[in-house]
Amino acid sequence: MTVWDALVGQDSVVSTLTAAARAAALVTTQGPLAAARAGMTHSWLFTGPAGSGLAVAARAFAAALLCENSPPGCGQCPGCHTVLSDTAADLRTVRPEGLSIGVRDVRALIRDAASAPSAGRWRILLIDDADRFTDSAANALLKALEEPAERAVFLLCAPSVDDVLPTIRSRCRSVALRLPSVDDVTAALVREGVDEGLARMVAQASQGHVGQARRLAADPQARARREAVLRLPSRLNRVGxxxxxxxxxxxxxxxxxxxxxxxxxxxxxxxxxxxxxVGATSAGTRSTSARGGARAGAKPKSIQVxxxxxxxxxxxxxxxxxxxxxxxxxxxxxxxxxxxxxxxxxxxxxxxxxxxxxxxxxxxxxxxxxxxxxxxxxxxxxxxxxxxxxxxxxxxxxxxxxxxxxxxxxxxx
Ligand SMILES: [Zn+2]
Structure with missing residues (x-):
């Protein structure tokens, strides 16, 4: 399994990203300038409708950038593996926990971008939902994109290019994903072990949304909730x-x-x-205190609380x-x-x-x-x-x- 296998129906995107990752690999032997000349770019904007696999594509590319094998994105080496398991030291992800991404998150990200990669070739900053920046966050990011650190790569994800400020998108290379066809989604689910009849039904019901199709295939309760929604139009007789x-x-x-x-x-x-x-029930605190020794710089209790x-x-x-x-x-x-x-x-x-x-x-x-x-x-x-x-x-x-x-x-x- 390569890192690209999780992307459904996006062949041209895969070839663009593979070529860029090959160019990026030159940084180790010939330096950042050679990588840039060969086609590597510091800022990328991934766009596509919900369910087209934006986050999957950005993560696959991050893995390929840190991959130790050729062609990049083998899915087996430590570089690929740590990205896919979300433990890569050189990948930082920002996703809005709430309704927007604030300037504080972006400043932390930029500080991180300025530091050298710790293990891999690149320091990768991945921003899910780049359409949800507050104005001040967008301005802070813009500065970082204008003068990127030598080894930093920004990967931005948004539904469409129109959802991102023109000043930001003009600094980025664009990668547009399309909604996969019902056949593409069905085939992907069957490869993942889903029964063909169920795979086709959920692929149709989710209208090309791969994540939703996987969820429907795996979770009977999600299918039950869908049933309830679709029964709704038959229930609307009286105001009550x-x-x-x-x-x-x-x-x-x-x-x-x-x-x-x-x-x-x-x-x-x-x-x-x-x-x-405070009030912890897990073994974590007990074991630290059992080791004894007052921790240096321990604060007075009232401040701690x-x-x-x-x-x-x-x-x-x-x-x-x-x-x-x-x-x-x-x-x-x-x-x-x-x-x-x-x-x-x-x-x-x-x-x-x-x-x-x-x-x-x-x-x-x-x-x-x-x-x-x-x-x-x-x-x-x-x-x-x-x-x-x-x-x-x-x-x-x-x-x-x-x-x-x-x-x-x-x-x-
Ligand atoms: Zn690899």
Whole structure:
């Protein structure tokens, strides 16, 4: 398995990145200038729709840059392995825990970029969601991109080039990923050991979103939540039904977020408490104190406790913000499923002959098609898309109110 195998349906991207990684390898024998002349670049902007594998592509490239073999990206050497297992000393990742990336995160990143690689050839700074910089963070980053440290490589990921400030994107070499086809995703899942029938169903249902397809294939509860979302249009008879359906939609998103974050939140809190030496239950603190010896520079207890309370509060804030982001992401996925359903209904009404998004819901689609005009279906489809946009533009909105007005709009269309 090479590092590129995880990328689905992106052949031209793989050849671009492999060539760049080959050029980058020249830095060891001939220096940074030779690498640059051969086609290596310090700043990269990876773009592509959600699910196209942006993060996967950026990580594969990071691995290839630190790979010790040729062709780069073997997937076997320590360079590749440490990147893929997220333990590479020369890779620093910034991903927004909350709704945006602040200037503090970017300053830390830039300080890191200035230091020499500790093990590999390059110091790699990977920024997920580069569309979520605050203005001051974007300006700080811009300075670093204008005068990059000799061995620093910045990898930025964003949905599209339009989501990144023109000043930033003009400093970057662009790598555009496309949404893989249903066949590409099916074949990838089958290679990963998923039964062919299930692979095709989830590939269709996730509309080219590879991560979502993998999740649906692996998690029966995720499939159950999708079922519940797709049953929603059949439940909207009275106002009370609409409100209940809206509440269910938000509850499912909350459950999704809870499932995704609960373990991580608890582990982080526990680790921080252990590090701070407050109320920890793990063996970590016991073993340090058992070794005896007062630690040099130990602070008076009152300061320690106050500092610890602040740090825990900060962590709680981060976790809350991340939780909210996950709820919104999950709600967005539900709305994509719902939009796909109305698209199928409209295609059925117009006998468009296109492949359905939800072939496993043919019966419900027929029923909905028989009880509405194409104009109504179109209005419903548009209402779902408009709700997605509203939530994306106003992350501070109360999801419940937004989904309630959607449910009512679907009923009254
Ligand atoms: Zn390797």
């Amino acid at each position: 039904d609409c409100l209940a359906a809206a509440a269910d939609l938000v509850d499912a998103a909350n459950a999704d977020a809870q499932a995704a974050n609960a373990d991580r939140d608890e582990a982080e809190t526990e680790a921080l408490k252990t590090a701070l030496g 106050r500092g610890a309370a602040g740090a825990l509060k900060e962590l709680e804030r981060t976790q809350k913000s991340r939780g909210r982001r996950t709820v919104l992401d999950s709600l967005d996925r539900a709305l994509v499923d719902l939009a796909g359903l109305y698209r199928d209904v409209l295609a059925h009404q117009l006998r468009a002959g296109v492949a359905p998004v939800h072939p496993d819901h043919a019966e419900a689609i027929e029923r909905l098609a028989a009880t509405a005009t194409p104009e109504q279906t179109l209005r419903r489809w548009e209402a779902v898309l408009a709700t997605r946009q509203t939530l994306a533009d106003n992350p501070g909105l109360v999801p419940q109110l937004t989904t309630e007005s959607l449910a009512l709009a679907l009923r009254d269309a």
